[in-house]
Amino acid sequence: MINAIAELGRYAKEQDPQMTDFDIWLEDSYDGGKYDIVFFIVLERADDTKEWGYKKIDVHENGSHLKDNLVYKRGTSRGTDKTPTAKVAKSISGTFKQKVMAWFVSNKDAEFLEPPEKEYLDKIHSALIQNEERIIGDLEDQHKLTEAKGVVLSLQLIENENKKYIGDIPSIAAFIIQESKASYKFSKTFKKYSYSTDKVCSICNDFKKEVFGYFTSLGFYTVDKPGMVAGGFLQDQSWKNYPVCLECALDIETGIKEKENYFDFRFYGCRYYLIPRLIHNIGRSEIIDTIKEYNQKLAVSDEARHTVLNPEEDVIWLLRDNQNHAQFTLLFYDKPQKGVFRIVENIEEVLPSRIKRLYDAKSLIDEIFIFKLPQKDGKRIFRFSFGVLRLFFPRDKARGNHDKDFLQIVHKVFAGMPIQWDFLISQIMIAVRNRFANAENEWFQVLSGFMMISYFYELGLLNDFEGASKMATEFYNSFEIRKEDDYEGKVVEFFIQFEDFFGTHAKKAIFLTGVLTKLLLNIQQATRESTPFRSQLKGLKMDSADIQGLLPKIEDKLAQYKHFGYKNLRIMISQEFLSAGDDQKWSLTIDEMNYIFVLGMNLSDYFKVKKEDEED
Template identity: 25%
Template sequence: MLRALKEWGELFERPIYDKVKADKVIVLEFELDNVGNATLKDISLEEFSEDKLNKYLYRRAKSSNPPTYSPTLRLNTEDISKSLNNLIKVNRKLRGVPQISIDVETVAERIRGMIEGTEKSTSYLITIRFNGKYIGEMPEYIKAVGDLIKGSYEKNGICSICGEEKKVAEDLPFNFLTYDKPGYIVGGFREDVAYKNSPICFDCYEKIRIARQNLESATFKLAGTEYMLIPETLKKENLQKLKELFEYLRENNLNLDNLDKVHLYDLLEGLVREEDKNLIFSILDNLQEISGERGLDILSIFSRFKDIIIAHFLFIKREQSREAIELYISDVFPSRIDYLFKVKGFIEELGIVGNFDYRLINEFFKEKGFYQMVEATFWGKRVENAFLCDGLMNVIRESFKEWDKRTDYKLIGEALAVYLFVRITTEGLSMQQSQNLQSLEEFFVWVKNLPSIGSEDWKYGLVLMGFLTEYLLEEQRKERKSKPFLKKLKSLKMDWGDIIKLLPELRQKLEEYEAFDYQSVKMLFGEISQTLLQSTKPKASVGELNFYFASGMGLYGIYGGLMFNRKQTNEEVEE
């Protein structure tokens, strides 16, 4: 990943300043005399502008004392004096620049009066100017800040990125590294050898820093979660094309209406697969998305690339100044993402959901669970079936508490879609195209063809049993305005013994409601009995057993009409 970032960073100019955002900028205006003495003349408040980033010359430091390498820093509105002292301290560290002297408390009081009454959420930068020039407009400041940074690279070592022997430091443009816990670093608490964990030279650091800033500005999301897509390819000309593509998409805020097809063709030429050349002009008209975000899904374009390009996906969680890698997925090929789109298409053709994307997965699996599912599906890494079903059932059971008042077939359909997507993409299961079902017999075949479900009799039988149970519950609702049979389902926490015991109780209730004599009901009950009673007790968790049962209940909301299709069964239609 770091080498890929370095190569990406080589495509850009590497200014010494960092990108930063703020609402306002407080400027301490100094006047320089002929011998270089600085006198504070004014304090002004102006609007922050990204166009002035080079002038502000903001550059974060490794430490918090002071927090920057230049006399431009974020204002601590709770302790303005502290910010002013840090500004003076870092300015003193710089060689060959004008030195300043101020009455800290007096200046702090003036600034406090300037920002008083503004919104608490307003953020400020504080910086200095000399004779109307920002420090970023003064060559001596640019050189001094660069020299100060380079001065922190004082150890001789082999750079872990470029492999060359240079002056190195224990730093990365990510706050992942920990040097305050024994066992995390070489030498325990010995700071003098801590650099051996991640020795990096100044040149490589700067390339990675710029690459990160550039890629983060793309703000791609998966189900609302931001991630960094780090491209890698052997040919630098392809990497340059990707750079131009990313910049074009970013300039247009991923807005489809603003993209020019001819220009997009030029950017994608040579990157997409041969069979997809004609797609370039129609990509905006036939766009699919799997990320769950509105707008242009970068994955829909990446999936069409040749496998000469790979991607690294980095999900970072930020808490104040701390950063943690929530998920890192390396070496993902376009053909893999294309496969995910094919599975998405298959799921949608089944008719259990209108549109499938990672937003549905995020509805059932939050935070760590969601990251686990993303990694598994992107990489084809197997997920324990019990973990998958338990996660889905946790959400289904919450909805089931209201099942006597309303039925949430949509939720169960989404859960089944998530289950099939994960099982197919992590196990490479075959996908048999579905058909327009016209009869109950065709429904049996359809269930048997469901990947991971129809291949095992007990799963198939549980789906049909849930289907028939939901039919009974609907009959009770029509006749009694309630569903007393729900109590038999034990809040969908039934074990294998409970399910086998439920079978005769289900038949008894169907007979009480004079429904068992229908040919379709008998057919369905017979298929369930034959399948389940001949099955040995499966080694499955309660969550797994009830998930397949609940899936059948959800499918009744879609295919329940097949129970009494007059054309196919030659029987009375029950209302």
């Protein structure tokens, strides 16, 4: 993946030949609008022979246009940043002391500074010391008066009426380049050097005069944990893990910025980087530009975002026709706090052909008659997306955080690995039972679960099923029973289309019992505006004996209501139960039996006979 990020950097530099090393290392203090105000500490003097005097605090709107003026680059959390431009954390006075003033103390003896440059910086520092109390007072007063998301502190220097920012002072700007280069070779934390000469760079695979061992800009690669350091736990040997030459380090630095700006997406509450690894140059610009343009489209406005059918997934589907010119990595991550980067799930080597297979399966499932319900507000009620999976593996206060399970199943879908049926059905039933127990309609959860199962079934991912090899496309368009004489044949046809799912007599009997139960509940609702028979369903935690015992109870209730229809359905249920034999040998879990049952309930409308004469 590091090579893929380096490739993004090389591509960006090709598109912008004017890009310099300084541009690569520089960061934008605006941070996408999180730090929208700059407090400039204004110092002034008449000529270069006099001391600096403090004038005022100049409040200015921040923006990316100030990037070259502020020359910001983050340093360590406890130390200073690379220049005396700093983001205010908790205390504005603390930031001024620990990030701005302390910078001059930490860097006054930098080896690359010439004596006049050291003197110049020393005079600025002296002015800050002499006016410290007044500056802090003014900063705090302005902070109270200013409504800002975040504040940046920096310096503004007026000399002979000429205004300068720290980006205009070469001796300060030089710290960005010099410190960045030096940090690849020498660690201030470990007080050790890690580099070698005349070695092969792990990125470009060329012999280079010098390779470095402290290149840790990627966040997930560190040299302070066992297993990350070659030669045991010797930091000075870390160059052996990932020897990186200066040119490739700059490519990676650029690629990191590209990754953050254009390849960062959200996926149902999770954040991930979509990183292409180009196998060869065919389609190189098309693939990279497609992702970047899509990201920019989403960033324009909320209104533009809503014009996309499914912004959580569409950028992935767009890549399905690239003829395997690239592999894609979906790196799901979390940044719980500044400077902390955690990989949550890493899906590697996803080919466009696999994406196309997933998309084709989605298109097929979307067309099954069960899910082609009337549109609501111009939108289909059911279309398969990973949002259906998220419905059963949520992250909320009521049901807890199921991110790990959600992303592991997403990983298995992209990688073509089996998904555990028992675990999947148990999660579906948690959602269904919750609705059922609260007397809420469970229809959406039941059909969403069946859509998800059908999708995994079509892909051959369910560990207990072979896959949907016998599904017929024409079956998807419609399904209805128009004559009593056609009843058994139509039901058999339905079961054949999902042969693995309804592959036993027990499953068919349970499903059809669910159908009949719902038809009885409909009669009760129409007759007495209540459904007391629901209490017989034991909160959808019935065992095999409970389900078998429903048929005589339903027969009795239908007789009470003088309703003697559904003869063919009742006959089929009896036949299937007889064929199923001893219920102790059904090999079905409670969750599986009850899901099949409630699925029958919610598909019951399809198992009514549609009269040839609709007015009859």
